[in-house]
Amino acid sequence: MYYIGYDIGSSSIKAALVDGDTNQPVSVVSHPDTEMPIDSPHKGWAEQNPECWWEHVVAATRKLLADQPKAVRDGVAGVGISYQMHGLVLVGNDHKALRPSIIWCDSRAVEPGNEALNHLGASACYTHLLNAPGNFTASKLKWVRDHEPEVYNKIHKMMLPGDFLALRMTGECTTTPSGLSEGIMWDFKEDAPAEFAFDEFGIKEEFIPNIRPTFSSQGQLMASAAEALGVPAGIPVAYRAGDQPNNAMSLGALNPGEIAATGGTSGVVYGIVDRLVFDPKSRVNSFAHVNHTKADPRIGVLLCINGAGSQYRWVRQHVAASGSSYGEMEEQMRSVPMNSDGLRVLPFGNGAERILDNQDVGSHFINLQFNRHSKAHVYRAALEGIAFSFAFGMDILKELGLEVNKIRVGNDNLFQSGVFANTVATLLSTEIELVETTGAVGAAKAVGYTLGHKATLEQAMSGLSIEKTVRPLNVNGQLEHGYQTWKEDLMRLVTA
Structure with missing residues (x-):
C-alpha cells in the first residue's frame, strides 16, 4: 500500500510516494x-x-511514478495535499476558475483588510478570528467584490489553492476548518465559519464549500483525474492543509512547546500552543493547526521574517566572488570571530516586516570599517543578523506565552550553515534538530493516519531521520551581548 503527497508551492510542485508498510519515502520529485x-x-x-x-x-505525478512497477501504481491508496496558504480561487457553476488566483504574496487587499478591522472592531477580530483581517483570503474577496463586480456576480464557490486541486481531483467543492482559519474566515469561539464577518467581506454563505475535517475522506478521485495522474480511480483525497502547518506536522511539531522553523527566502517559525492566543499588535498570526479541535485546542502561531535567505542570497550575488557557493562562503567566515568584529547587519530589505509593525526599514550594514572588515566579515555578519532577527521574533512568541522545548527544521537552506544554526541555538538556549523530510512526504504520511493504517498522528509522522542536532554553545554571553547591541540598532531605526 502506498500514499502520494503533494506540496503545491508558488514556484513548483513537489510530489512524494510513501510506502505505507515502512512509512518511508520511495521517491520524491519536483516539477517544473x-x-x-x-x-x-x-x-x-x-x-x-x-x-x-x-x-x-499531473506532470509531477507522472514523473513520480514513471519508474515504478504496475503493482506500486495500482497500490496507491490515497493522496494528501499541502498548498501555498492564503490564496483566493474563485470558481463558477462549471467549476472553472473565473479569474487568476490572487496568491499569498499579493498585497492589493491590505486596505480592504484595514477597513474590515475598523468596521468589525479589533476586539471581535482578535477574540473570534485570532487575527486582524490583514491581507488574507477574506480581504481578497472583499477587493474582488469592490473592484470586479462582473467576476463577483458569477461566483459559485470561493476556495484556497488546495481546495481547487482537490476539486480537480474529485469534482467536489470542499474545504477544511484549518483552511478557513488561514483565510480569516473561522470563528474559534463558535467553532464554525465566521458568519458575523461575512457581510463585511462580501462572503455569501453559499460561497463556502462543504467543510470536511483535515484528516478525512474529502472526495474520491474521478476516473478522468485518475487516468491523468496514472493512479486508481476512486481512491480518496484523505488530507489537506496549508504549507506551514503541514511543514510543522511533517517535522513532528504537533503539541505545545514544539517548534518548526524554515530558513528559505523568508524565515518562518511556527510554534504550537494549547489555547486560543492572539497578538493584538498583529506581529504574528494564529491559525488552527492540523490537529486542532475545540475540545483539545492546537493553535499554530506563525512568525514570518521576509528578509532571511533573501539577505544572504543578496550577499552571495553582490559581495562574494562570482560563482562562489554557500559552502565556500561558510569556510571563509570560519576565521571571523563571533559578532563579526563589530560589523552588524539588519536583514530587512525584502519589504515591510510584520514583526516590525509592518515598517519597511530596509537592510543596513552598521559599523563597517574599511581597514578591518573583509568579505568574510560581511558573510558572517549577514548570517548573524538573520539569526538575531529569529531571536527577536522568538521574543515576541515568548511574550505571548509560547514555550520553546524543541525546534525542528528541514535539513536545507540557512540551517545547513553551522554559523547560522549555532547562533540561533545559542541565543534561544535550545537544541535544533535538522530533519530529513519534506512537506510532500508529510502530506503522504498523513493519508495513512486518515485511512486508519496508523493509530495516531504521531505514529504516522514517525520514522524521521534526525541528520544533525545543533546544541547551544558555551560562549559566556558573547552572542547575547552582540544581539543586544544589534537590537539597540534596530530600535533606533524603527522608532526614528
Whole structure:
C-alpha cells in the first residue's frame, strides 16, 4: 500500500510516494525544473493560473511514478495535499476558475483588510478570528467584490489553492476548518465559519464549500483525474492543509512547546500552543493547526521574517566572488570571530516586516570599517543578523506565552550553515534538530493516519531521520551581548 503527497508551492510542485508498510519515502520529485510564472499586472499584485497548478500536478505525478512497477501504481491508496496558504480561487457553476488566483504574496487587499478591522472592531477580530483581517483570503474577496463586480456576480464557490486541486481531483467543492482559519474566515469561539464577518467581506454563505475535517475522506478521485495522474480511480483525497502547518506536522511539531522553523527566502517559525492566543499588535498570526479541535485546542502561531535567505542570497550575488557557493562562503567566515568584529547587519530589505509593525526599514550594514572588515566579515555578519532577527521574533512568541522545548527544521537552506544554526541555538538556549523530510512526504504520511493504517498522528509522522542536532554553545554571553547591541540598532531605526 502506498500514499502520494503533494506540496503545491508558488514556484513548483513537489510530489512524494510513501510506502505505507515502512512509512518511508520511495521517491520524491519536483516539477517544473524552472519556476512557475507569477503574473504581476500592477505593482503589488501577484497572480497565478490555477489550471497551471493542475497541469504541473499531473506532470509531477507522472514523473513520480514513471519508474515504478504496475503493482506500486495500482497500490496507491490515497493522496494528501499541502498548498501555498492564503490564496483566493474563485470558481463558477462549471467549476472553472473565473479569474487568476490572487496568491499569498499579493498585497492589493491590505486596505480592504484595514477597513474590515475598523468596521468589525479589533476586539471581535482578535477574540473570534485570532487575527486582524490583514491581507488574507477574506480581504481578497472583499477587493474582488469592490473592484470586479462582473467576476463577483458569477461566483459559485470561493476556495484556497488546495481546495481547487482537490476539486480537480474529485469534482467536489470542499474545504477544511484549518483552511478557513488561514483565510480569516473561522470563528474559534463558535467553532464554525465566521458568519458575523461575512457581510463585511462580501462572503455569501453559499460561497463556502462543504467543510470536511483535515484528516478525512474529502472526495474520491474521478476516473478522468485518475487516468491523468496514472493512479486508481476512486481512491480518496484523505488530507489537506496549508504549507506551514503541514511543514510543522511533517517535522513532528504537533503539541505545545514544539517548534518548526524554515530558513528559505523568508524565515518562518511556527510554534504550537494549547489555547486560543492572539497578538493584538498583529506581529504574528494564529491559525488552527492540523490537529486542532475545540475540545483539545492546537493553535499554530506563525512568525514570518521576509528578509532571511533573501539577505544572504543578496550577499552571495553582490559581495562574494562570482560563482562562489554557500559552502565556500561558510569556510571563509570560519576565521571571523563571533559578532563579526563589530560589523552588524539588519536583514530587512525584502519589504515591510510584520514583526516590525509592518515598517519597511530596509537592510543596513552598521559599523563597517574599511581597514578591518573583509568579505568574510560581511558573510558572517549577514548570517548573524538573520539569526538575531529569529531571536527577536522568538521574543515576541515568548511574550505571548509560547514555550520553546524543541525546534525542528528541514535539513536545507540557512540551517545547513553551522554559523547560522549555532547562533540561533545559542541565543534561544535550545537544541535544533535538522530533519530529513519534506512537506510532500508529510502530506503522504498523513493519508495513512486518515485511512486508519496508523493509530495516531504521531505514529504516522514517525520514522524521521534526525541528520544533525545543533546544541547551544558555551560562549559566556558573547552572542547575547552582540544581539543586544544589534537590537539597540534596530530600535533606533524603527522608532526614528
